[in-house]
Amino acid sequence: MKFTLSWLRNFVSLEGITPTQLADKLTMLGLEVDAVEELYTELDAFITCRVQSVSKHPNADKLTVCLVETGEGEPLEVVCGAPNVRAGLITALARPGVKLPDGTKIKKSKVRGLLSQGMLCSASELGLSSDHSGIMELDPAMEIGLPLATALGLRDTMIEVDLTPNRPDCASVLGIAREVAGFSKQQLSSPVSRLTPLNGSEVDFKVVVEDEGLCPRYIARKVSGVTVGPSPDWMQRQLLAVGMRPINNIVDVTNYVMLEMGQPLHAFDFATIRGKEIVVRSPRAGEKEFVTLDGNSRQLSEEMLMICDQEGPIAVAGVMGGLDSEVSDQTTEVLLEAACFDAVSIRRTARNLNIPSEASYRFERGVDPDLAHRAIERAAELIAKYGQGTAEADGIDVYPGKKELLNLQLRADKVRTLLGIEISKLEMADYLRGIDFEVSPDLGETMQVTVPSFRIDIEREVDLVEEIARLVGYNEIPTTQPKITMHYPKRDSLRSMRQTLSQILTSQGFYEAINYSFVTEKHFDALGLAEDDQRRSVTRLLNPLSEEQAVMRSMLLPGLLENIKRNINFQQSDIRLFEIGKTFFYREEGQLPLEKQQLCGVICGNRYPNAESLYFSDDRADFFDIKGVCQHLITTLRLSGDQGELTLVPCDQDSCQSYCDPSASEEIRNGDEVIGIFGMLDRRVLEAFGIKVDVFLLEIDLDSLSRLPVIAKQFQSLPKFPSVKRDIALLVPDHVPSGEILQAIHQQKQKLVESTQLFDVYRGKPIEEGLKSVALSVTYRSATKTLNDKSVDKVHQKIVDSLMTQFKARYREGSEL
Incomplete structure (x- = not known):
């Protein structure tokens, strides 16, 4: 949008406002100014002159020889061909050395044998109009020798504004003038004083x-x-x-x-x-x-x-x-x-x-x-x-599309809050009225504002606030720092646990796997899941990429088994993988699936993968490797169950997962709640996945795990006093797990007991069938004194008596307390 200052002055006063100041103010109002250009500066080279006398050219019928007064020195002789040239005419002169707007340079030259010292110009030649019928005829009372732009009052400035699409109201001189009147608090002049009623009754069309x-x-x-x-x-x-x-x-x-x-x-x-x-x-x-x-x-x-x-x-x-x-x-x-x-x-x-x-x-x-x-x-x-x-x-x-004007409520408090300045309700109303909004006072600190039809961009109260901000001036709104409470947001416990688990498992030689959340239902049959198993209630995809990715996964294990199969096919049989991710369970139609976080890890191959055989054995990983990983996780996380410590309990034949071997699997329990399982996979499941080696898994429900309380870290100084060790060798029924014996010692909570360790389990002759020999070592220590035999023997005897009673044990022949 281009306009001139002279045009703008028809509607609003610009007294005291320079073109640069106007451009800056319009830009701050949101009307970016692209250019400010002085007009007709090229006319400064042309001057006003008076034709003193006119005589016919002796060598041309249509040319005249004019003596031209410029107010300086002797009159100049100019050859002219304009039909309206006459003595006494005030017109425009281009002296030698001046360039016309079309690029023609005026020189002293001979025209049909007579010297011409310039050129008398028409309005067309000066780019002032399309009239080329003759030279310019200026006011007879005009002073001669003046720059033409000054004499004609052509001093003007053109300003170009780059409008945004939401401000079509400013695509006119009147629209720009309205903005100027708004910030300068003037009354806008209208080019139309009255409107003729248009009834259509007296027309011939x-x-x-x-x-x-x-x-x-x-x-x-x-x-x-x-x-x-x-x-x-x-x-x-x-x-x-x-x-x-x-x-x-x-x-x-x-x-x-x-x-x-x-x-x-x-x-x-x-x-x-x-x-x-x-x-x-x-x-x-x-x-x-x-x-x-x-x-x-x-x-x-x-x-x-x-x-x-x-x-x-x-x-x-x-x-x-x-x-x-x-x-x-x-x-x-x-x-x-x-x-x-x-x-x-x-x-x-x-x-x-x-x-x-x-x-x-x-x-x-x-x-x-x-x-x-x-x-x-x-x-x-x-x-x-x-x-x-x-x-x-x-x-x-x-006028079929006539609409009612939009009315909005404007709250003065809302304006002050959003702009961060103190401004009165009266000032707000004056600013809006200055750009032709109608403002009606309402009760209290609110106003009813009628939006003019030309402001199509105003739709909400906040738009009115923006108008006030524009007119006040964005540079007048103070810069303030936001008030931010200096504290760290509470971290998501599940996210923190996920990071910790990844660190623990990678330190144990595991690699993290990331599999697709889209799987096939065939995996459920391969795992032997019951028909009523919740994990068969899957969420189906409307546009699956393939039949193998038709449903959302409800387990992580199948993906890891596919990873094992692929690695074995590439002759990589020593594998330790884990995955932490979401599983999805179907809910009612129209509802999003239930999402649960799960950890799953698998081990197969050698106990020490990729290790030098000179220093490590070629033993295969077994149940105790995966159990050790599980115990390390629980210990490192320092989790406590609702009723004390988390327990590892052997699986029952009936309760064990269908894909696990009940004879080599255990559950992780928080009281009666099962939060995970570890052990050896059933060989029939492995065959279904095309795997011919033993695989051991660890599967934990992280949602349940993350809800458990964490035992706080406590500092304990290094012991000052020596420890005392006592061994226990007992015969116990073969079905009694050795771990339960160790657990029974800890449950007695004897203050002097520092640690217990199982160092031998023996079955066979001369021990009778149905029994086994279990050898334990118990370490005693006091934090306040050096122990003597009497105090240690007393506690040790209590522990032995308790174990004999609880497990129906007896001394092994030749053993000593």
Whole structure:
């Protein structure tokens, strides 16, 4: 959007505001200024002069020899061919060395044998208008020797603003002036003082709008008795200053009003409108081509909106008029159009036809329907004045899309809170009224604000707050630091546990695996899950990538078994893998699946994978390896069960998972709750997965594990006093687990007992069948004194007696306490 300061001063005072200050203020208002350019600086080289005398050129019939006064020195001799040159005429002179706007350099030269010391210029040669009929005729009272720009009052500045799509109201000089009036607290002058009622009762034409959705408003008004000719010089200069070429007084008025008020207009030669009827509609069958004003034939489509007469299209709505209905030198009656068209429709049409225009630029962003009446009033007045015509006292206004103005409530406290400044309710109202918002005081600290129709970007209360911020000035709003409480947010316990588990398992030689969450249901049959097992209630994918990835996984184990199979196929048989991830369980239709976090680890192959055989044995991993991993996890995590320590209990034949070997599997229990299982996989399951080696697994429900309390770390100083060891050798029934014997000693909570260790288990001769020999070592220590035999023997005997009673044990022959 381009405008000049002289044009802007028609509506608002710029006293005390320099062009640079205005550009800075507009930019701070959200209207980014791209350029500030002084106009007509090139005219400083041209001066005013008086023609002292005129004589006929002796060697040319159409040339004259003029003596020209410049106010300095002797008169200059200039050869001129203009028909209107005469003695006493004040005009413009280009002296030798001056360049014309077209690049021609003026030199002293001989014209038909006589020396010419310059050139008398026409307005066309100076780029001031299209008139090239003769040299410029200036005010006879004008002083000579003045720079031409100063003499004509052409000193002006052009400013170009880059508008955002949400501010179509500023695509006009009047819109920019409204912004200036808002921040400078002035009253905006209007170019239209009254509106002529348009009833449509005294006109000789008709208007029909067939598609009211694409054309909310259409106004037509006729101006009769016009004479088509050049527009006034001041209007041509304003149009040229903003990059628009003057054409004639009728077309120039429509362009001038569009730039001034933001409402695109179009002038039809009324004599070319067939049937004296305007129809706003889409193209009909057979209407495939249309010749626009630029002489090009355009291909039409059904979704385009056209302005038609009774026989066919005469303009592309909102984009460009037709060649057959344009205003020409023979036009005496003009039908003016001021309309509002759907922004999306105009944007699509302009793109499809590849006709960008000033009119489509505005329609694409949204034109105020209420502006059409004022704009056509202004245009009719100017055409009647400068076209020597008469604007008819009536017209047609079709307004099917009229809407009620938007009313919003504005809370003063909300404004102060969002902007962080102290501003009174009265100041807020003044700022909004300054840009044509209507503000009605309400009770308390609230106001009722009526949004003008031209502000299509205002929808909510916060938009009004932004308007106040713009007018106050963003640079006037203080910068403050947010108040942030200095504390760390509480970490997710499950996330922290996941990181800790990964570190523990990788330190144990495991590698972490990441598998797809999409699996096949065939795995459930391979694992031998019961038909009513919850893990068979899977969530199915609507568009699976393949049949092998049709459901969401409810277990991590199948993925790890597939990893083992793949590794073995590549001759990598010593494997330690773990995965921590989500499992998904189906819920009711329409609900998201239930997600649970799970840990699963697997071991197979050698106990010391990839180790040098010189230093490590080739022993295969067994049940005790996976049990050791499980115990290390529990110990390192320092978890405590609801009823004391977590316990590792052998699986029952009935309760054991179908994919585990009951004879070599144990459960991790928190009281009666099973939170995990470890042990050897059933060989039938391994065969189903194509694995021919023993595999040991660890499976833990992390949701249950993360809820357990963590035992706090406690510092314990190094012992100062020596320890005492005692061994126990007992015969116990073969079915009694050795671990239960160790656990029974700890459960007695003897203060002197520091640790216990199992160092031998023996079955066979000479021990009778059904019994086994268990040898334990118990370490005693006191934190306050050196123990003697008497105090140790007393505690030791209590432990032995308790074990004999609890496990029906007896001394092994030859053993000593």
